Amino acid sequence: MKFDDKIPIYYQIKNYIYGQIITGKLAPGEKIPAVRQLAVDLTVNVNTVQRALGELISEGILESRRGLGNFVTEDQATIEEVKHKLIMQQLHEMYENLHDLNVTDDEIVAYLRQYIKDRRTTKDGQYN
Incomplete structure (x- = not known):
């Protein structure tokens, strides 16, 4: 690690x-x-x-x-809480980093949609 x-x-x-x-x-x-x-x-x-x-x-x-x-x-509920917490932490970090680049909320959503779409069509999952 x-x-x-x-x-x-x-x-x-x-x-x-x-x-x-x-x-x-x-x-x-x-x-x-x-x-x-x-x-x-x-x-x-x-x-x-x-x-x-x-x-x-x-x-x-x-x-x-x-x-x-x-x-x-x-306790599955506790495990789900942990999952939710980690996802929210990752989203918070991404959101703050993108806002530091002056990306608007609407642009973040658009970029994320495009990223997911592109990722589905690439074999290795790498973004160029």
């Missing part, structure tokens, strides 16, 4: 785990790797991973089971 220096690492780890859950790479009820294993896999400090996992547990995304480890919630 490549980290962005401008964003706290624990927050990026949270988003990484959110992504793993939303894409189904981590299924509802599935045990996630141990804190130490995640730290090794992500090449970060154990305390950083622990902070990210602690927040995910407090948000209800993960469930801690004493002596067994941490598991992805089986």
